[in-house]
Amino acid sequence: MSLACSRFIFLLVFLAAALTMGASLFLEYGVGLEPCLLCQAQRGFLLGICLVNLMGYVHGPRRAGMWVYSIASMLLALGGAASALRQVLMQRLAPEQLMFCQPDLASIWRDLSLNEIFSMIYRGNDVCAHISWTVLDLSIPELSLLAFVGLSIAGGFQVVSSIYYRKPRAHATRSSSKY
Template structure:
């Protein structure tokens, strides 16, 4: 397998991530939707995912580096999917199961330990329960989950192509 298809898939993932990141910023600044803490965490994972795929598309990595970029990319997508699942579960749970109201991500990073900030994110906040926007009857966390799952499928496809092409290569003596 040539490296061009791998670079193309990394570039495709970069474009998808960049467009999704742009849409999230539009919803925040253009549509005045204030993101909750879990939304901000998803955005961090999305930005990391996008930058990793951009680096992989520009760098022209060798086969071993393709695996590393792919694992890092899929790791970010998996973490984003986990936070999106948590938010979807919070939105579908009873209102009294949400945590207390917490300050912004910036405040938490400056004033709490990283562990405390992550614990509060996992517990969720009142802001994370609100459904302020839907498209085709899906909330933003549900769209985020679909995106991250799609990117995980893209990454798994790339890994399966790499593994199958490696098996087809003749052994060197």
């Protein structure tokens, strides 16, 4: 895979993640949907994907750098997919199996340790399980899961192509000396 092709894929992944982030911000500020803690975690993963792929595009790395950026992008996308999958599974649970009255993110950051924060976010609550908006009969977490799976596939493609990246061969030049 050539360097120009890898930069183009970094740009495509950045644009896809930025559009997904823009859609989530539109749903919050334009439509008025309030994001839950898992939605905010997914936005964090999206922001990370945007930053990593933008840096990969601007930097234009060779094989090792391309591998590092691709692994980081793929791991962030897999983390986002895990968050979205957790929220999709929570939407399938009965309401009595969910935790109620979870505090807001600011008080969580102030009062709890990092381990307790992750535990509380992924435990979820009734707000995370509420389906408030659908498109083509898919809820927002299901659409988010599809986006993260697509971004994971793109990151995986970049990882594989960085492993098999070969420097273009220089054409052999004839020597100008005569016999």
